[in-house]
Amino acid sequence: MSMDGIQHRTNFDFVRYANCWEDADILVTALRPQPGSRVLSIASAGDNTLSLLAAGAEVAAAYLSPSQLACRELRGAAFRQLDHQAILEFLGVREATDRLEIYQSLASLLSAESRRFWDERPHHISGGVIHAGRFEDYFRTFRTRVLSLIHSRKTIAQLLEPKDRQAREDFWTGKWNNWRWRLLFRVFFSRFLMGRLGRDPEFFRYVEGSVSDRFMERARYALTVLPTDRNPYLEYVATGHFSSALPRYLQPDRFEAIREGLDRLTLFHGPIEQAAHEHAGGGFDAFNLSDIFEYVDEQTSSTIYGRLLDTARPGARLAYWNTLVPRSRPAEFAGRAEPLAQLSDELFAQDKAFFYCRFQVDEVTAAVTTGDPQPNSLPASPMECREP
Numbered sequence: 114m115s116m117d118g119i120q121h122r123t124n125f126d127f128v129r130y131a132n133c134w135e136d137a138d139i140l141v142t143a144l145r146p147q148p149g150s151r152v153l154s155i156a157s158a159g160d161n162t163l164s165l166l167a168a169g170a171e172v173a174a175a176y177l178s179p180s181q182l183a184c185r186e187l188r189g190a191a192f193r194q195l196d197h198q199a200i201l202e203f204l205g206v207r208e209a210t211d212r213l214e215i216y217q218s219l220a221s222l223l224s225a226e227s228r229r230f231w232d233e234r235p236h237h238i239s240g241g242v243i244h245a246g247r248f249e250d251y252f253r254t255f256r257t258r259v260l261s262l263i264h265s266r267k268t269i270a271q272l273l274e275p276k277d278r279q280a281r282e283d284f285w286t287g288k289w290n291n292w293r294w295r296l297l298f299r300v301f302f303s304r305f306l307m308g309r310l311g312r313d314p315e316f317f318r319y320v321e322g323s324v325s326d327r328f329m330e331r332a333r334y335a336l337t338v339l340p341t342d343r344n345p346y347l348e349y350v351a352t353g354h355f356s357s358a359l360p361r362y363l364q365p366d367r368f369e370a371i372r373e374g375l376d377r378l379t380l381f382h383g384p385i386e387q388a389a390h391e392h393a394g395g396g397f398d399a400f401n402l403s404d405i406f407e408y409v410d411e412q413t414s415s416t417i418y419g420r421l422l423d424t425a426r427p428g429a430r431l432a433y434w435n436t437l438v439p440r441s442r443p444a445e446f447a448g449r450a451e452p453l454a455q456l457s458d459e460l461f462a463q464d465k466a467f468f469y470c471r472f473q474v475d476e477v478t479a480a481v482t483t484g485d486p487q488p489n490s491l492p493a494s495p496m497e498c499r500e501p
């Protein structure tokens with residue numbers, strides 16, 4: 114992640130996201146990773162980076178926060194040494210009582226910095242590292258102190274049951290969307306509380322308008338248009354665990370591909386555009402950029418975009434989300450990269466991680482000549498980001 118000084122304005126000393134809250138299914142479809150391709154990825158907690166790795170690509174993953182890279186390293190160590198069921202138990206998806214003992218068997222596979230980070234946080238290990246983030250704490254507070262005041266456990270269970278589209282609409286109208294939901298949702302998902310309890314206030318620097326209204330619109334879409342029984346993000350928010358649906362990287366049919374691909378993964382501590390140039394090699398075929406552009410002003414966003422283009426191969430794709438701030442391919446790069454509007458809308462309409470108001474896929478249309486990177490191995494959109 115690269116920002117206009119956000120690394121100096123934000124605390125990165127703790128796990129902010131213990132899971133990657135971006136839909137890996139639409140990401141992989143957008144970027145088309147395959148054997149022989151090279152991908153540059155925002156590391157986050159490592160989930161989507163591992164999903165890209167499972168497709169056979171070579172992946173360089175970057176992040177400003179060493180704590181987030183420690184999350185990725187620990188996942189990698191688990192995939193190297195444990196079987197699939199043991200991974201689910203160790204990470205916190207399934208119940209376990211021996212996570213600290215298992216961690217000791219994995220610690221030698223970690224870098225000194227990541228090992229020190231986890232050694233100082235045994236409570237995160239014993240509780241399951243997928244529950245260790247500030248954002249996960251935010252959802253825990255919502256689930257235990259807010260949602261429990263709105264709906265009974267029976268109603269929450271009914272939300273997650275299989276239903277067709279009309280039944281989901283009827284459930285929303287007749288049972289879920291009551292006055293307590295509307296009131297408490299808007300309070301809890303306000304800019305103020307999200308900045309204090311979930312994200313960092315600096316992440317809202319370029320946001321205008323009502324934060325809670327936009328999240329309410331997306332929540333309704335996720336609970337009515339999309340199936341609610343196969344959505345791991347919804348299930349975690351509502352129940353605190355993954356059960357009926359697993360994130361893509363934890364699905365059993367991708368286990369061996371991730372384990373076999375770990376040697377194709379490079380981690381980089383620093384801004385993503387710096388990682389791009391230091392690991393450019395012959396260029397990248399795909400870029401997983403999370404929602405980095407909305408944390409910076411438009412000029413900085415354009416600068417970062419251009420530096421990434423300098424390391425892109427013709428036909429490369431850039432995929433990124435907008436949460437609350439509208440960001441798209443800067444006009445100055447028209448002719449070098451073009452938005453794939455139809456694909457973006459089609460994929461966003463399937464986005465199970467309902468925190469975003471846009472998913473953008475751009476494709477590089479011309480070879481780039483700036484710089485001289487050295488070889489190095491390695492349905493319509495339901496909501497638009499808008500200025501009020």
